[in-house]
Amino acid sequence: MKSGFVTLIGRPNVGKSTLMNALIGERIAITSNKAQTTRHRIETVYTDERGQIIFLDTPGIHKAKNRLGDYMVGVATESISEVDLVLWLIEPSDRFGEGEDLVRAFLKAGHKPVVLVINKTDTADKATIAACREAFAREYDFADVIEVSALKGENVGRLLQLLYDRLPEGPLFYDEDTLTDQSMRMLAAEFIREKALRYLSDEVPHGIAVEIEAYHELRDGAADIEAAIICEKESHKGIVIGKGGATIKKIGTEARQEIEKLAGGKINLKLFVKVRKDWRNDPAFLKSIGYSKRS
Numbered sequence: 417m418k419s420g421f422v423t424l425i426g427r428p429n430v431g432k433s434t435l436m437n438a439l440i441g442e443r444i445a446i447t448s449n450k451a452q453t454t455r456h457r458i459e460t461v462y463t464d465e466r467g468q469i470i471f472l473d474t475p476g477i478h479k480a481k482n483r484l485g486d487y488m489v490g491v492a493t494e495s496i497s498e499v500d501l502v503l504w505l506i507e508p509s510d511r512f513g514e515g516e517d518l519v520r521a522f523l524k525a526g527h528k529p530v531v532l533v534i535n536k537t538d539t540a541d542k543a544t545i546a547a548c549r550e551a552f553a554r555e556y557d558f559a560d561v562i563e564v565s566a567l568k569g570e571n572v573g574r575l576l577q578l579l580y581d582r583l584p585e586g587p588l589f590y591d592e593d594t595l596t597d598q599s600m601r602m603l604a605a606e607f608i609r610e611k612a613l614r615y616l617s618d619e620v621p622h623g624i625a626v627e628i629e630a631y632h633e634l635r636d637g638a639a640d641i642e643a644a645i646i647c648e649k650e651s652h653k654g655i656v657i658g659k660g661g662a663t664i665k666k667i668g669t670e671a672r673q674e675i676e677k678l679a680g681g682k683i684n685l686k687l688f689v690k691v692r693k694d695w696r697n698d699p700a701f702l703k704s705i706g707y708s709k710r711s
């Protein structure tokens with residue numbers, strides 16, 4: 417049996433969460449076309465007859481502009497020291513620039529084997545992919561390089577086998593039916609935020625958070641949930657609510673459907689909107705909604 421920990425590292429919006437979902441075959445991590453969608457470190461577990469792989473999905477590495485950004489970059493970089501193998505995700509169109517140099521510095525300090533994963537290969541031709549591969553190979557000594565399309569599922573099985581080939585022998589760290597270390601309370605907040613990202617304009621998403629104010633578990637996966645969408649400005653509150661409450665209603669309906677799929681029971685979801693100015697720089701509030709480093 418092989419077992420071990422693998423972290424997914426890269427700049428924002430390169431498809432880390434989409435790839436992790438594809439690898440485990442379940443939609444646990446939220447995804448969107450907005451940068452910095454992932455804010456927490458999320459562990460997911462893949463188990464089969466070959467062994468067990470624990471994946472760590474992390475926020476994109478970027479230059480932080482507030483305390484939330486500091487937390488996100490810290491989560492991503494600290495995960496490197498805790499794993500057996502690192503997957504560095506890039507896009508075929510990427511060239512080695514300032515952002516990649518920042519990622520490389522963290523990886524070199526971590527002293528862990530790194531597999532370069534060129535994602536989104538369905539969006540580029542072979543010549544572009546080959547040029548990208550060569551450019552990055554000149555800049556870092558990778559343990560391996562693989563090309564995938566997480567969205568299309570291309571080469572995902574081959575990547576899994578590559579990971580098993582490189583991981584050490586060891587016991588199962590989780591029960592075979594475990595999918596994630598995240599509680600349903602945390603997952604509910606993330607699904608609400610994902611739907612908010614889908615329907616809100618570009619100036620709002622980075623300034624929103626979701627606070628679960630009440631989560632009452634009932635029978636057979638059912639639950640009553642009350643949640644607040646937190647925004648930073650009064651002007652954003654009306655955008656979140658939408659004309660006649662249309663936007664928040666769409667957010668709530670689609671989030672409830674996603675939560676029900678994962679929980680396996682009927683969910684009664686009530687959403688509110690609250691304004692909390694500059695919450696991204698408030699350490700106490702960040703900690704209260706889960707943005708605090710593990711001890």
